[in-house]
Amino acid sequence: MNVHGKPYRTIWISPQDSRVVQIIDQRVLPYQFVILDLTTVDDVAHAIKDMTVRGAGLIGATAGYGMYIAALHAPRHSRDAFLEALRADGEKLKITRPTAVNLAWAVERQLAAIATGSDVEDMIDTALRTANEIADEDAEFCRRIGEHGLALIEDISRRKPGEPVNILTHCNAGWLAFVDYGSATAPIYAAHNQGIDVHVWVDETRPRNQGARLTAWELGQHGVPHTVIADNAGGHLMQHGLVDLVIVGSDRTTYTGDVANKIGTYLKALAARDNHIPFYAALPSSTIDWQMRDGVAEIPIEERDAAEVSQIAGLHNGEIFTVQLTPEDSAAANYGFDVTPARLVTGIITERGICEASETGVLSLYPEKKSAP
Ligand code: MRU
Numbered sequence: 595m596n597v598h599g600k601p602y603r604t605i606w607i608s609p610q611d612s613r614v615v616q617i618i619d620q621r622v623l624p625y626q627f628v629i630l631d632l633t634t635v636d637d638v639a640h641a642i643k644d645m646t647v648r649g650a651g652l653i654g655a656t657a658g659y660g661m662y663i664a665a666l667h668a669p670r671h672s673r674d675a676f677l678e679a680l681r682a683d684g685e686k687l688k689i690t691r692p693t694a695v696n697l698a699w700a701v702e703r704q705l706a707a708i709a710t711g712s713d714v715e716d717m718i719d720t721a722l723r724t725a726n727e728i729a730d731e732d733a734e735f736c737r738r739i740g741e742h743g744l745a746l747i748e749d750i751s752r753r754k755p756g757e758p759v760n761i762l763t764h765c766n767a768g769w770l771a772f773v774d775y776g777s778a779t780a781p782i783y784a785a786h787n788q789g790i791d792v793h794v795w796v797d798e799t800r801p802r803n804q805g806a807r808l809t810a811w812e813l814g815q816h817g818v819p820h821t822v823i824a825d826n827a828g829g830h831l832m833q834h835g836l837v838d839l840v841i842v843g844s845d846r847t848t849y850t851g852d853v854a855n856k857i858g859t860y861l862k863a864l865a866a867r868d869n870h871i872p873f874y875a876a877l878p879s880s881t882i883d884w885q886m887r888d889g890v891a892e893i894p895i896e897e898r899d900a901a902e903v904s905q906i907a908g909l910h911n912g913e914i915f916t917v918q919l920t921p922e923d924s925a926a927a928n929y930g931f932d933v934t935p936a937r938l939v940t941g942i943i944t945e946r947g948i949c950e951a952s953e954t955g956v957l958s959l960y961p962e963k964k965s966a967p
Contacts, residue, residue: 595769595783597627597815603773604652605659605729612722613666615659617647620770624811625909632656635664635683642690642697645802649771650845650881651732654696657687658728661704665721670714680708692894693854693931695846695883700728729773735878735945736775743781743841743876743943744788750838751790758819759785760838762795762828765856766804767843767876768812777876778841779812781943786818794820795831799856801902801928825858829865840866841943844877849963851936851951852889853877857929863938875934875951876943882956884963889933896930903928 595602608614608631619628621644630646632638638660641647647656664683669675684701691697707724711717750759765771767778775783785792794813799805806822813820823831831837840862846854853859853875866873886892903926907916920926939951949955957964 595774595812595816603729603733604770605647605655605773607659607722607726613663615656615663617641617656618770619646620648620808621646622914623770624807625914632659632663634667635660635686638663639686639690642687648804649766649768650694650696650843651736651772651777651878652770653691653694654700654880655725655729655732655773657697657700658704658725660687661701661708662718662721662725665708665718668714673714676714676717677705677709680705691896693845693896694881696880699880703728732772732878732880733774735880736769736772736777736780738945739777739876739878739943740775740780740784742945742947743874744784746839746872746874746943746948747781747785747790747792748788751785754838758791758793760793760795760831760836762797762831762837762840762862763809764797764805764840764842764859764862765799766808766812767841767855768809770808770812771804771843772878776812776843777878777881777943778843779809780876781841782813782818783816786816792818794818795828795837796820796822797825797828797858797862798822799858800825801906803906804856828862829869832865832869832871837866837869837871840871840873842873842875844875844881845931846883846886846889846893847875847877847881847942848886848889848893848936849882849884849956850887850889850953851939851942851956852886852893853934853936853939853942853951854889854893854895854931855934857932860932860934860938863934867938872940873934873938874941874943874948875939878945879960882944882960890935893931893933895932898928898930900926900928 768776
């Protein structure tokens, strides 16, 4: 997508040095646009853990490039030592963030691909090729999600000629959360590009404000009309006919259709159900967990530093400041995600099409997974 009119992805190999991976520092958006270099596995682990990069698809792509960096630095004296070092680095990356399943998926995909290499040089080449494949596939799958989701928006637009289609989204499942296009935003960009009048309600998404900072910024860069709202406003807007459709992303979706997404998503789904508003989750298949049946019981929910709740950052006189929000001695808790049960999800938009949020629905799009549990 474009930043100040110039096309960017969220991660790429440096054109100057193929041993360096470059990313956009999402901690300082929208105030500053900063590009950072990653050259070691520790750089990659920190970038994922401290959310310099974030969002399920991008976390997966970053882990893919992280395994390439691991291959560049692994001992070369024996094949076993090389692969052993890669496995250890893979474990280091996997524990950085627990909820997004794309992370483990990308590490495992890399380990399986690298092991097919004939010698160390070939294994390093394979790691780079696979990292690029993971990134390209993520972008392409999101593009296709846009094509499939567009039909939903077109349908609503036809039913209310001359009026905007109002779409509510939570957190940032935009291109910043992937390699390009985004999942929840891809249908929105596709509709906007087709000249359909769309307007997006952007949940601010406390505590880290990915909606207010990131989704609002990227929609603005693309010229999509949007309004940032407090997280608690959605129910009121839905009661008053101001929301036609909810589209969210997902960090992990069970093959039975339970959707883990940023904390607060479940409450939007409840409000949508009460107001008969369609609620869709948009996600590439790399986000589907083919092992887990019961999302509420089984999906690990990341708990982050309570300071993300008790403090808040923003821009003042051109500088980013963090200020204390709560009484110093009040405890704070920071649950990162919640799980929306399949029964509240109208449908899942994937790169292969739209399906019912159920085991039958998901497997109808991915019949090759039918042997999974
Ligand atoms: O904690 P984050 O920012 O990595 O969380 C991810 C998200 O932005 C959302 O949960 C998103 O809607 C799904 S990830 C594409």
